[in-house]
Amino acid sequence: MTAYVPFVPLPLDQEDVRYEHGPDSSRRPGVPHGFTVELHWESTAYPGTTRKVWVHVPAAYNPAEPAGILVFQDGWWYLDPEGEVRGGIVLDNLVHRGDIPVTIGVFVDPGVFEDIEDPVRRKNRNAEYDAFGGRYGAFLLEEIIPEVRRRFVISDDPERWAIVGGGSGGSCAFTVAWHYPDRFRRVAGFLSSFTQLPGGNNYPALIHMTPRKPLRIFLQTGHRDLRWNQPDHNWLAENLRVAAALAEADYDFRLVLGDGGHNPNHAGVLLPDALRWLWRPGDAD
Incomplete structure (x- = not known):
């Protein structure tokens, strides 16, 4: 089946490119609003940190039928209905239309040290996100998701579990799926900060050396990224290197290259289609 893409002229000046949001990034008439629960969390995996977590539940959720789960890093930035990404609105629209299965969104802010006044040292974001290892994934699986499951019925099927992030949150999402493919099978990374991983970006080599994992991966990067x-x-080159390694290793992946810089605009515009693609029929295995 041929997909026809409408003609859109390329911008000649790439210094300040913005993409227009599509209809699924705004409230649609007749689509019922889901509800959002806000949690305040003190972490044991990252001692001394606190954070907010928002759990967005689409109106179609039925406790008799287990829902999928979609974890977003940088929680409020991705949930904010007035922001660029508008994750809760997107979930409401896609679930209502049947474009994706009923899926609960979990929007996790990075931790902060509330007793530290210095604004730089107060944030634990880079320590959590720009790391290679299983610590952050274990934090999600042992602290946050059990709390979500205490309130809502979540499927055990890893094909129903996805994780999303941008910048450092994007490479973090990739790392979580890489270390826990038995749980997270779908991953989307926007403008991922692979270049900030301690010791450098080892993913291109690891992807070649490691037996292919059952992951479905959506990547976006910008021609004018950092x-x-x-x-x-x-940042652009490192994302392209990861994408090339995924292609050579026969992964189920998609790369979208935009003209924008390091901001969430393009990610927000792409999110509805990224989620449709992640949950399209067929296994990633």
């Missing part, structure tokens, strides 16, 4: 024309710590 240091896009520099020889080192080039």
Whole structure:
């Protein structure tokens, strides 16, 4: 089946490119609103940190039928109905239309040290997100998701579990799925900060050396992402290297390259289609 893409002229000046949101990023007439529960969380995995977590439940949720789960990093940034991504609105629209299965969104803010006044040292975001290892994934699986499951019925099927993030949250989402493919089979990373991983970006080599994991991966990067024309710590180049390795290793993946810079605009515009693609029929295995 041929997919026809409407003609859109390429912008000649790439210095300030913005994408227009589609209809699923706004409230649609006749689509019932889900509800959101806000939690305040003190972590044991990251001692001394607190954070807010929002759980968004689409109106179609039925406790008699287990829901899927979609975890977002940088919680409020991705949930904010006035922001660029509008994750709760997108979930309401896609679930209502049957484009994706009934899925509960879990929007997790990075931790902060409330007793530290310095605004830089107060944030634990980079320590949590820009790390290679299973610690953050274990935090989700041992602390946050059990609390969600205490309130709502969540499917055990890993094909119904997904994780999303942007920037450092994007590479974090990839790392969680990489270490826990028995739980998270769907992952979307926008403008991922692979270049900030301690010791450098080892994913291209790891992808080649490791037996293929049963993951479905959506990546987005921007032609004007950070240091896009520099020889080192080039965010664009590192995303392209990861994408190339996934292609050579025969992963079920998709790469979207935009003209924008390091901001969530393109991610927000793409989110509805990214979720449709992640949950399209067929296994990632």
